[in-house]
Amino acid sequence: MAQQCSNDMAEATATRTASASKSANTVPKELLSLDPKLQTEFQKRVASVRKRGANKPEKLTPGVVYLGHLPRGLYEPQLKEYFTQFGTVKRLRLSRSKKTGNSKGYGFLEFESDDVAKIVADTMNNYLFCERLLKCHFVPPEKVHEELFKGCEIPFSKPSHPAVKRYNKERTYEEKIRMEKRFKKKENKLRKRLAEKGIDYTFPKLVLRNRRKKKVAGTTSLQKTVDNEELPKKEKMNVSDTALDTVDSQVKLHFNFP
Numbered sequence: 001m002a003q004q005c006s007n008d009m010a011e012a013t014a015t016r017t018a019s020a021s022k023s024a025n026t027v028p029k030e031l032l033s034l035d036p037k038l039q040t041e042f043q044k045r046v047a048s049v050r051k052r053g054a055n056k057p058e059k060l061t062p063g064v065v066y067l068g069h070l071p072r073g074l075y076e077p078q079l080k081e082y083f084t085q086f087g088t089v090k091r092l093r094l095s096r097s098k099k100t101g102n103s104k105g106y107g108f109l110e111f112e113s114d115d116v117a118k119i120v121a122d123t124m125n126n127y128l129f130c131e132r133l134l135k136c137h138f139v140p141p142e143k144v145h146e147e148l149f150k151g152c153e154i155p156f157s158k159p160s161h162p163a164v165k166r167y168n169k170e171r172t173y174e175e176k177i178r179m180e181k182r183f184k185k186k187e188n189k190l191r192k193r194l195a196e197k198g199i200d201y202t203f204p205k206l207v208l209r210n211r212r213k214k215k216v217a218g219t220t221s222l223q224k225t226v227d228n229e230e231l232p233k234k235e236k237m238n239v240s241d242t243a244l245d246t247v248d249s250q251v252k253l254h255f256n257f258p
Contacts, residue, residue, distance in 0.1 A: 062090060063117025064144050068106045068135035070094075075103065076156065083109055086123075087116035091149040094156075101158040108139070108148060183207050 067079070074082075080092050094107040111117040121138040128134075171179065183206045194201055 060113045061141075063111050063114030064139040064141075064148070065109045065111065065117050065121050066106070066135070066137045066139055067109060068137075069132045070103065070105050070107060070134070071130035071132045072103070073130070079107065079109070083120065086111070086120045088112040091152050093149050093152045096156065099159065101156070110149060114138075114141075180207050 070079075076092055076094050079094065080089050083089055088111065089109060090112055091110040092107065095104040096102065097104060109117075109120075111120065118138050121136045124134055124136040126133050126135070187206045
């Protein structure tokens with residue numbers, strides 16, 4: 001009996017709330033004027049006001065938030081996905097290194113409304129995020145640079161450095177010979193220019209000729225010496241492989257990218 005009463009009460013409350021919501025949501029189609037004679041003019045004014053309200057939506061002032069002490073692993077997609085819970089994120093810029101492409105640990109967010117930006121700055125400031133205290137500050141509109149978000153819509157791509165890869169590629173024997181000749185030519189030009197200007201300056205050669213030699217087994221009286229690497233007879237020149245290896249080791253650049 002008690003259970004039936006409770007069910008009836010629940011149904012009654014549900015019907016009352018439904019009827020109340022319907023009555024609250026129902027808007028009269030036509031508004032009546034206090035003076036029946038001015039009803040037509042009143043309806044025209046109401047229609048014009050509604051039309052102006054539909055054509056002129058509310059303008060929102062965007063707000064910019066500075067983000068500092070960003071932990072590793074938080075990049076553009078993760079930041080945008082996380083801060084979208086507060087409001088609409090219009091633009092996002094994460095500062096990155098031009099050389100390596102890694103994050104510098106700070107960035108800027110632009111929200112559609114400055115009120116949302118202020119709420120984010122107050123809520124997320126000193127928030128413990130991945131063992132770091134996140135720093136969030138609202139940036140006033142007069143301090144926002146006009147080119148702050150320049151290029152933020154372009155997706156990030158890691159620098160490729162094609163010139164470095166081309167310079168550090170594995171070279172053939174003929175390419176090493178040409179490389180040594182080119183270095184010798186540059187060295188001679190540099191020495192001539194210094195001599196013409198009367199500068200007495202000596203510097204080591206760009207191409208070193210340190211021959212590493214090993215003993216050949218089976219020699220008794222005279223010890224014959226040969227180069228470490230045997231070259232084809234048709235390519236045998238005054239330039240040794242060891243010298244070329246020395247040139248290659250001096251010239252080659254090494255860039256370590258994470």
